[in-house]
Amino acid sequence: MTTQIEKLIQSAKEKAYEETDSAAEPALTSAVEWPVKCNVGLGLEGAVACETTIGYVNGSKGWLIYRGLDCFDLSEFSSFEETSYLLIFGKLPSSKELADFNAKLAEYRILTDEEWKAVNALPLGKGHPMSDLRTAVSVLGLLDPTAEDTRVEAETEVSIKLLAKVPALAGIIARVRKGQEPIQADTSLSLAADMVRMMTGNAPSEEDAKVMDVCLILHADHGMNASTFTSMVVNSSMSDMYSSIVAGIGSLKGPLHGGANEAVLKTLEEIGSPDRVDDWYANARTKKKKVMGFGHRVYKAYDPRARVLQPLAELLSKRHPEVEKYYEIAVKLEGKVISELGKEKKIFPNVDFYSGIVYAAMGIETEMFTPIFAVSRVAGWTARVLEYLKNNRIFRPRGIYVGPAYVEYAPIDKRG
Ligand SMILES: CC(C)(COP(=O)(O)OP(=O)(O)OC[C@H]1O[C@@H](n2cnc3c(N)ncnc32)[C@H](O)[C@@H]1OP(=O)(O)O)[C@@H](O)C(=O)NCCC(=O)NCCS
Incomplete structure (x- = not known):
């Protein structure tokens, strides 16, 4: 079944x-x-x-x-x-x-x-x-x-x-x-x-x-x-x-x-209740703070792991009322971030956004x-x-040196 x-x-x-x-x-x-x-x-x-x-x-x-x-x-x-x-x-x-x-x-x-x-x-x-x-x-x-x-x-x-x-x-x-x-x-x-x-x-x-x-x-x-x-x-x-x-x-x-994932739960605690999401988010944007649990170097679409974790967080938070509030804040915050940054910057929840709610439950x-x-x-x-x-070769990239090519060595008593 x-x-x-x-x-x-x-x-x-x-x-x-x-x-x-x-x-x-x-x-x-x-x-x-x-x-x-x-x-x-x-x-x-x-x-x-x-x-x-x-x-x-x-x-x-x-x-x-x-x-x-x-x-x-x-x-x-x-x-x-x-x-x-x-x-x-x-x-x-x-x-x-x-x-x-x-x-x-x-x-x-x-x-x-x-x-x-x-x-x-x-x-x-x-x-x-x-x-x-x-x-x-x-x-x-x-x-x-x-x-x-x-x-x-x-x-x-x-x-x-x-x-x-x-x-x-x-x-x-x-x-x-x-x-x-x-x-x-x-x-x-x-x-x-x-x-x-x-x-x-x-x-x-x-x-x-x-x-x-x-x-x-x-x-x-x-x-x-x-x-x-x-x-x-x-x-x-x-x-x-x-x-x-x-x-x-x-x-x-x-x-x-x-x-x-840890930072996300701290954010949800800091927000405190669903009705504070809008103010918190506006303040975060003014301060150019990144919202933890969003964005990814590779995903420019919804992270498939978050797709699974979101309904699981919902399921568990219904059964563990002590975390239900966090889930409600998270859903509201997700809506806010996606409506502002989803289309424009392809920012969606990543794996860390809902996992903490599951663990807290x-x-x-x-x-x-x-x-x-x-x-x-x-x-x-x-x-x-x-x-x-099995086919090892040591990793060894280069850095581009952008400092001066030659600096004369100064004895310690002649340094500024
Ligand atoms: C995951 C992460 C490190 C990827 O970094 P990156 O590929 O170097 O992407 P950047 O930091 O250059 O971000 C690109 C743009 O999206 C914005 N952005 C990225 N993540 C954002 C977030 N979480 N909240 C708000 N804006 C975000 C950046 O401000 C930047 O905007 P700009 O082009 O106007 O400067 C980054 O999205 C992030 O810091 N997210 C929060 C931490 C997090 O959840 N990490 C877990 C990853 S699984």
């Missing part, structure tokens, strides 16, 4: 396809001759860094695929575990392959005594939780005797370890920050459900677990975004997978990237939103690092 969540995803998909046809962009979907010709803007806009078969974002249509599979279909039919397998190994697993993969994930999700003690001995909770996570992943790297083995097979195994262990780390971080005892994994649950349980202390309902699973699927990969590129750049020097993922976490943390603290993004994006980071590693 089709569940309500599946129906909502189907209807999000229909909306996406009724507004656009889903033709691929030839310039971004055909093999290239190296060296490739492209127009590069600031922030490497338009730069082509590699060829990939992992995923494709059609920004003009609002279309996202992983290994050819539509993100709407994966959200409806798949699981985060299966989607991670797809991204890393290039195909959907058979039943046996999925069972073996899940068994490994279950084994690794339970931190060893050494890992548990080392992570719990860290000064967690003094800085941002993404800094906690970055440090904790680095510690896991120190404890893994295989960490320096950069062969593809060894790095693939480390990728599976990270997929399993990062949610356990997020659980410890969330609880320590609240002054609560951390709890070990319960591998009878899905990775998504167990992550919520390790953070909040309570296993989510079946419906909340499915919604979290969809959130993890939708955040798993997204082209050459800043954190993915960061991970790839680090690994391209033949460094190691832990260092690459630590770097990815550092990049994702920023409010222009994954940190936007599950009782997760705002500061933990970006670590959840990281839990999911480990799949995309590792998949792309592994793909590039």
Whole structure:
């Protein structure tokens, strides 16, 4: 029987396809001759860094695929575990392959005594939780005797370890920050459900677990975004997978990237009630402030991930009245931004606009939103690092030097 969540995803998909046809962009979907010709803007806009078969974002249509599979279909039919397998190994697993993969994930999700003690001995909770996570992943790297083995097979195994262990780390971080005892994994649950349980202390309902699973699927990969590129750049020097993922976490943390989900909830709190949206927005525009959770380097259409997350946020906020107000403010703000900037600047909600409302409805603290993004994006980071590693060439662009060509060296007592 089709569940309500599946129906909502189907209807999000229909909306996406009724507004656009889903033709691929030839310039971004055909093999290239190296060296490739492209127009590069600031922030490497338009730069082509590699060829990939992992995923494709059609920004003009609002279309996202992983290994050819539509993100709407994966959200409806798949699981985060299966989607991670797809991204890393290039195909959907058979039943046996999925069972073996899940068994490994279950084994690794339970931190060893050494890992548990080392992570719990860290000064967690003094800085941002993404800094906690970055440090904790680095510690896991120190404890893994295989960490320096950069062969593809060894790095693939480390990728599976990270997929399993990062949610356990997020659980410890969330609880320590609240002054609560951390709890070990319960591998009878899905990775998504167990992550919520390790953070909040309570296993989510079946419906909340499915919604979290969809959130993890939708955040798993997204082209050459800043954190993915960061991970790839680090690994391209033949460094190691832990260092690459630590770097990815550092990049994702920023409010222009994954940190936007946290910033969105702060905005909704600041606005306070739906009747204050107009004034808040007018003030933000006067001050030329960007509205968090809107705009995207690649999407010039409605982000397909936001298409799914919006009705899920609505569903959950109806069932969790403490966040209903945030949903109402968000819908009003979306209307305002789209009416003013949608046509003119192609500014629409992105993945971060509605995800926070979903997490808040599950009782997760705002500061933990970006670590959840990281839990999911480990799949995309590792998949792309592994793909590039198979045909590695160190990344090494140039900067255009616009300073003086020669300055005479002045002794310290002659400097102005
Ligand atoms: C995502 C983002 C970093 C993309 O940046 P970018 O590709 O460098 O785009 P720019 O910052 O150059 O923006 C292009 C134009 O759209 C406007 N714009 C972009 N995002 C906007 C937003 N969220 N609110 C209002 N205006 C926005 C810019 O002001 C700029 O206008 P201008 O041409 O008049 O100067 C940017 O849209 C942003 O900062 N969004 C808010 C943070 C966010 O939600 N990040 C999560 C991304 S998934």
